[in-house]
Amino acid sequence: xxxxxxxxxxxxxxxxxxxxxxxxxxxxxxxxxxxxxxxxxxxxxxxxxxxxxxxxxxxxxxxxxxxxxxxxxxxxxxxxx
Amino acid sequence: xxxxxxxxxxxxxxxxxxxxxxxxxxxxxxxxxxxxxxxxxxxxxxxxxxxxxxxxxxxxxxxxxxxxxxxxxxxxxxxxxxxxxxxxxxxxxxxxxxxxxxxxxxxxxxxxxxxxxxxxxxxxxxxxxxxxxxxxxxxxxxxxxxxxxxxxxxxxxxxxxxxxxxxxxxxxxxxxxxxxxxxxxxxxxxxxxxxxxxxxxxxxxxxxxxxxxxxxxxxxxxxxxxxxxxxxxxxxxxxxxxxxxxxxxxxxxxxxxxxxxxxxxxxxxxxxxxxxxxxxxxxxxxxxxxxxxxxxxxxxxxxxxxxxxxxxxxxxxxxxxxxxxxxxxxxxxxxxxxxxxxxxxxxxxxxxxxxxxxxxxxxxxxxxxxxxxxxxxxxxxxxxxxxxxxxxxxxxxxxxxxxxxxxxxxxxxxxxxxxxxxxxxxxxxxxxxxxxxxxxxxxxxxxxxxxxxxxxxxxxxxxxxxxxxxxxxxxxxxxxxxxxxxxxxxxxxxxxxxxxxxxxxxxxxxxxxxxxxxxxxxxxxxxxxxxxxxxxxxxxxxxxxxxxxxxxxxxxxxxxxxxxxxxxxxxxxxxxxxxxxxxxxxxxxxxxxxxxxxxxxxxxxxxxxxxxxxxxxxxxxxxxxxxxxxxxxxxxxxxxxxxxxxxxxxxxxxxxxxxxxxx
Numbered sequence: 001x002x003x004x005x006x007x008x009x010x011x012x013x014x015x016x017x018x019x020x021x022x023x024x025x026x027x028x029x030x031x032x033x034x035x036x037x038x039x040x041x042x043x044x045x046x047x048x049x050x051x052x053x054x055x056x057x058x059x060x061x062x063x064x065x066x067x068x069x070x071x072x073x074x075x076x077x078x079x080x081x
Numbered sequence: 082x083x084x085x086x087x088x089x090x091x092x093x094x095x096x097x098x099x100x101x102x103x104x105x106x107x108x109x110x111x112x113x114x115x116x117x118x119x120x121x122x123x124x125x126x127x128x129x130x131x132x133x134x135x136x137x138x139x140x141x142x143x144x145x146x147x148x149x150x151x152x153x154x155x156x157x158x159x160x161x162x163x164x165x166x167x168x169x170x171x172x173x174x175x176x177x178x179x180x181x182x183x184x185x186x187x188x189x190x191x192x193x194x195x196x197x198x199x200x201x202x203x204x205x206x207x208x209x210x211x212x213x214x215x216x217x218x219x220x221x222x223x224x225x226x227x228x229x230x231x232x233x234x235x236x237x238x239x240x241x242x243x244x245x246x247x248x249x250x251x252x253x254x255x256x257x258x259x260x261x262x263x264x265x266x267x268x269x270x271x272x273x274x275x276x277x278x279x280x281x282x283x284x285x286x287x288x289x290x291x292x293x294x295x296x297x298x299x300x301x302x303x304x305x306x307x308x309x310x311x312x313x314x315x316x317x318x319x320x321x322x323x324x325x326x327x328x329x330x331x332x333x334x335x336x337x338x339x340x341x342x343x344x345x346x347x348x349x350x351x352x353x354x355x356x357x358x359x360x361x362x363x364x365x366x367x368x369x370x371x372x373x374x375x376x377x378x379x380x381x382x383x384x385x386x387x388x389x390x391x392x393x394x395x396x397x398x399x400x401x402x403x404x405x406x407x408x409x410x411x412x413x414x415x416x417x418x419x420x421x422x423x424x425x426x427x428x429x430x431x432x433x434x435x436x437x438x439x440x441x442x443x444x445x446x447x448x449x450x451x452x453x454x455x456x457x458x459x460x461x462x463x464x465x466x467x468x469x470x471x472x473x474x475x476x477x478x479x480x481x482x483x484x485x486x487x488x489x490x491x492x493x494x495x496x497x498x499x500x501x502x503x504x505x506x507x508x509x510x511x512x513x514x515x516x517x518x519x520x521x522x523x524x525x526x527x528x529x530x531x532x533x534x535x536x537x538x539x540x541x542x543x544x545x546x547x548x549x550x551x552x553x554x555x556x557x558x559x560x561x562x563x564x565x566x567x568x569x570x571x572x573x574x575x576x577x578x579x580x581x582x583x584x585x586x587x588x589x590x591x592x593x594x595x596x597x598x599x600x601x602x603x604x605x606x607x608x609x610x611x612x613x614x615x616x617x618x619x620x621x622x623x624x625x626x627x628x629x630x631x632x633x634x635x636x637x638x639x640x641x642x643x644x645x646x647x648x649x650x651x652x653x654x655x656x657x658x659x660x661x662x663x664x665x666x667x668x669x670x671x672x673x674x675x676x677x678x679x680x681x682x683x684x685x686x687x688x689x690x691x692x693x694x695x696x697x698x699x700x701x702x703x704x705x706x707x708x709x710x711x712x713x714x715x716x717x718x719x720x721x722x723x724x725x726x727x728x729x730x731x732x733x734x735x736x737x738x739x740x741x742x743x744x
Contacts, residue, residue: 023564029144030566059565059569060566067564
């Protein structure tokens, strides 16, 4: 499933980013890469999303959210900070 | 100065350099370059503000510019501005700076925000691990700046950084091996071997130019082999792995030096709560449109009366100048050049300066508070459907005020194609200079439906813009708009002083740029309207009058094939405000009132066609110059060409169809 399929309140782990090198590179610099954990704050349900990572908030447009493959995180398995 | 966008870098830059700053362009690219200076203990320090970037990995123009500057200009040091509340991500750039080998002073900015969130940072740990001096500041309040200046002053005596990140047992041996290979060439170029190797492994082939040709071939092969081998082993690309290792290290570092008062990391912040409303799926767009509506109300309600004052002022100035010159028996043409030419021409542009300033002010307010990124996000879906990028919306909205700053505002778009596309359709947004044309003709020909008529023209502009976007997207810019990735900084109350300074600075730049071009064009216009000598100003016998007569038949199918109308449209190329003025001047010369002239030139249908033509046809010279500056003369020519053709076609269409329907 992709970020566009998530709903607000969910925590997901990024599995794959289906985009070209440039886009992946930009996301990388912002800390978004396979393995990252992000919280979905709003959006999803087929559209653009706002995600949170630590104290950062980022908005990903429709085209982008559909290209980030994620997996839901089991809340019990999440590492404590 | 380097740092993430939204880290407060600009505020610190302004605080350090104050009024001593210049804004220009980085050579060869349309990225803004800010340079300034300050004095500390009798030493002058030159500060260059690098574009805000998240890293130096050259995935965007901003990053390339920053990276190239650091390599080519080798500054004495870099102040790395870091958002204290967002340490992990902000330090990514710092790691790259340290690996590059520049001297760094770490400026931990927004300390106040961190404090409110209950975050304490042990700067000693940071200093020890990274090997840099750390200064804590709160730029918005001016705290810590003196110490920052002192640290900057101490730069020269600092040794170069010795920081080295451990990339893991699988990668380190490779780094060592390759470093040996590039060492002689790297030393010669003044670069760190390890840094060069990392760049090459990340795929930056451009770095190979630092290496001698013999080594280059061998190096290319070795790097390629190494990368293939490692990527096969990991099952992931090397760029990702390198970033992972860096972030892994940073995670550990941040944990070590940060203490949070309570585990607030999953609690929604104040900004999050505001965002729930402002970026709500259903409320988001209406709220945004409401905000835009309010913006324009402000711009026109406050701006227009002020504009009128300025208009009167310039008229008085013109009269006074004329009077003064006549008194000293100056030749008549000097008076005309001054009054009819310069004062009238430049004045009619400055007249709508209040509109511009208010527009800038409101937009700066929205930008500084953090709302703009939300606006881009909210409009993304809609813009995407139109083939445009979410960030195109703001420049397009600015086009309703004036195209020149709107075109400049497209710099926030990362993709060049998206930028050019947006620039090409901005002139279709009816700028405030065209409003006098509409109000004049609407009042004369549609007295009972004035505002509907004017509104319909704005709508027409938008419809045409969308149509052109689709057309250009299909035939010229075939790929999809670049994906929207935008950071949402926390909302914060803008500091009034900074806001005002920014607006005044920008407005002044605008006046200088637009003013100089228009002043020049106005003089040319005046010459065309005076020659041959002896003819009445702008009468049919003059050069411009003859040009108008020559062109008039072209406009006949559109319903206004009169030489006077053609002349006014010609003056509109210099500045749209001049159209009404020229019609007035020509009537006066003929001894008629403007209203009676209008009745001679137009009927309701052709008047509407004329307004549509004013909306669409070639933008003013200042806009054309801006388009050329931001792209190149080919695109500028395309902009002029298509708008002329489209404008004519629309006007003719309206007139022909209107005649059938209403006669």
